[in-house]
Every structure is written in C-alpha cells, then in structure tokens.
Amino acid sequence: MGPVSAKSKAKPGPKTRIQREKQDVILEAALTIFSLHGFRGATIDQIAEAAGMSKPNLLYYFPSKEAMHRRLMTGMLDLWLDPLRALDNEGDAIAELRSYLRRKIEMARDFPRESRLFANEMLQGAPHAIDVLEGELKQLVDEKAQLIESWMDAGKINRTDPYHLIFSIWATTQHYADFDVQVRAVLGKDRGGEGRYEDAARFLENLFMDGLRPKG
Amino acid sequence: MGPVSAKSKAKPGPKTRIQREKQDVILEAALTIFSLHGFRGATIDQIAEAAGMSKPNLLYYFPSKEAMHRRLMTGMLDLWLDPLRALDNEGDAIAELRSYLRRKIEMARDFPRESRLFANEMLQGAPHAIDVLEGELKQLVDEKAQLIESWMDAGKINRTDPYHLIFSIWATTQHYADFDVQVRAVLGKDRGGEGRYEDAARFLENLFMDGLRPKG
C-alpha cells in the first residue's frame, strides 16, 4: 500500500524531492504576499502567481490558505524568538543586552517579511498565535525577565521593569521592518539607504545604555 | 435645483442632521473594522453590521469603501501628529521630551484603533498615505529634529540622532496599542490590566532619561 518506506509519520514529511522544492517555493511566495496584505487580504492566486504556478497546482501542495499560513507562522515564531533564547546567564549583563539589541536589529534588516507577518497577526488580535503567546512566549519572557532582574540585583544595570524593557527592545527594533516605508520617507533619499540600519543600531545602543539626560 | 442654500461648497459639508449623525456612526464602525482587518480584509457588510444598518444604506452615505478609508486616514493622521507639533521651542528640553513621551502613551491608550489603522497602512507600504509621509510628516519631523539638535548643541541632552530618537518614541509608545494582545499575553492577567499603561509610561520615562547603565 503506497510508497514502500517511511509511512509511519503521517503529517510532517513531504515525500518526494519535487514536493520539498515546490513547497519551499510556495512558502517563500506566501511569506511575501501574507506579510504585505495580511491573511484575509492575501489571495491564493497572488501567491500562486508569485510562486510561478497555477492556483490548483499550488493547492496540490497545500490543502488550503490556512495551511500555508500556519506553516509560516510556526517557522517564523521559532526564528523570531531565537535571539531572546540566546540571552545568556553566564555572560556580562551589559554585553548580553547589547548583543540582544544588535541581533534583533539584524533580524529586522534581514527578515523584514517575517517581522511584518508577525505584526499583521498581532494587529488582528493574534487569532492564530494566541496560544503560543500565552504559552511558550510568556514562559520564555518570564524566564528572561528573571535573569534580567538578577542582573539588577547584582547592580549590573539600573533597576527598571524587565518586561517593559523587553517590550521596548522588540518595539524599537521591529519598527525598522514594520514601518520601513515611514522610516525611509522621513529620512529621505539621502539618509534612507541601507546605512539606516547601522545608524539605528548605533542610536539604540546609545539610548539603551545611557539615555538622554547628561550625567551630573 | 437641489436644496435651497449652501450649494457653493460641493464636497465637504453634509447637509442634514441625520447625515451628520449617521456618518459619524459609520466612521466609528469603520474605524473598528479597518483597524482590525486592514483595508482589503475589511468588508462593507462587516462595517454596515457594526454600524447597525444595511450595506446599501451605508453606501448611501459613503460612495465607496475607499471613501470611508480616506476620511478615517486624514482624520487620524491629523490627530496622530498633534503631540509632535506640540514640541515647544520655548520649553525645557528634558521636560518637553518627557511630556511628548507621555502624550504619545496616552494616545496609544485612548486611541488604539487609530494606531492600528496607521500600522496597517504602514505594513502595506502606505499606499494611501505615502504622500503625507514624504510631505507634511517629513517636513514636521525635519523641523523638530532641528529643534532637538539645538537642545543637544546647548548641552541640554546627550548628543544622538534626533530622527532615530523620534522613531524610538513612536515605536515604543505605539507598540502598546498595536501589539496589545502580545503585551497582555506576556504580562498575564495579574499585570496585564489597565495599569500596564502606567507601568509603561514610568518605564519609558526612565529608559529615555537615564538608560540602563549605572552611572560612574
């Protein structure tokens, strides 16, 4: 009955080489379209065209629009939380936070579509991700907030709310992906080039380290 | 030919009392729906239902979906830029920035739908607002960036990039409206109540003033 081997896992494994390749092409296209128009705003036809195939052909690889979106969301959420996971108990507080900030900026620069996919989901009340937010994400943040608090106890950083600190890092970094049009419009063509991420990184490092008020 | 009076202005003025009232009801409903689903994701039927009327009835007051969206966008953009306009040359630098921050947080708390409407527009590349961004907005930001720079020249605040400073204020404050689900999920039911805006305001004031690194 059916292919000779590997039938034990019913869900996860695509069978053939073509299936794996095409699924990747489709997901790539779907990421672009979903991140730009949101779930409801995106159409299968658009995705199919971006993937260079017909709609029914696409539906041969993914049973529905939702299926594509689910796959993208889980993949993205995983990628998205990596930098926070990497916050290290052993490292130096300031250095760790600095490198977290840098990693997040790099992600906004290198994976803007993923950031927008996430933002779209949040704006709509996270209908497909609320479980992850209240489960894995909350747990991870709780854990890292405790770590940050221990750094404050040790006098390594100023005492503030660790949760809102994490929020503010998310907000400032993702802003450069999600509000890219605005950033570029305001900076103008002279300063809006690729260098803007460098500038942003420098600025944020500065802000998070020392704030605005002159010392003394 | 038509009503007796006030025909000189063709566009702006609704004629009757009912028209004014219903248009307000519709815009109110449209704001809720658009902010939640984006332009493409929102349907006239949804808006009509939220406004308590039939679709053709709604279309009697607004000629199209786009017309509603345009009205909301212009109204929102105006409201949205008010706090930045209020940055005062005469005032004390630290006090001015502090109160800008506070005003922006209050807006996120009191007008979350407007914030999400804006965010949706940005995510989609600002197809309906790009002119404003490159025109009025850029001009206003340029002007205020110069003001901030003058504060830095006078040694009132640390020297950094004024543009990215403004971005970071936008990002951190609007985050609480746009990513509300996430914020509430992470804070949990104990800390996720209405007090979260107070906590956020306190934290941000702290961060922007003094940063994380202990002095000395």
Next chain:
DNA sequence: AGAAAATTTGACCAGTTGGAAAAATGTTAG
C-alpha cells in the same frame, strides 16, 4: 395635511475568491 425631499430596503449583478474534480501529462521503477 400633503408635496417634496431624504432615507431605507430588497432585489440584483458582475467580478473575485477559496477550493473541488477529473482529465491530461510527466516521471520513474521494474
């Protein structure tokens, strides 16, 4: 009241959408 104007409703339409079915075509292992 009663005419004129404003508002609301119901029926309708053409284009789009997510998706199903089956036929046609390509690929591969024996």
Next chain:
DNA sequence: CTAACATTTTTCCAACTGGTCAAATTTTCT
C-alpha cells in the same frame, strides 16, 4: 517499454465581494 504513481492543467462551482437601482418608506417643510 509500460504500469503505477506523481504532477499539472482545465473546467467548474458556490460563496462572497463591492456596488447599483428602483421601489418603498420616512422625514421635513409649507
């Protein structure tokens, strides 16, 4: 080569979408 299987295309559909139109109803003005 050819049968079994995988892939692609063609055709189709029912639900939904933005929007129109004329008829019915309500409000307003005299």
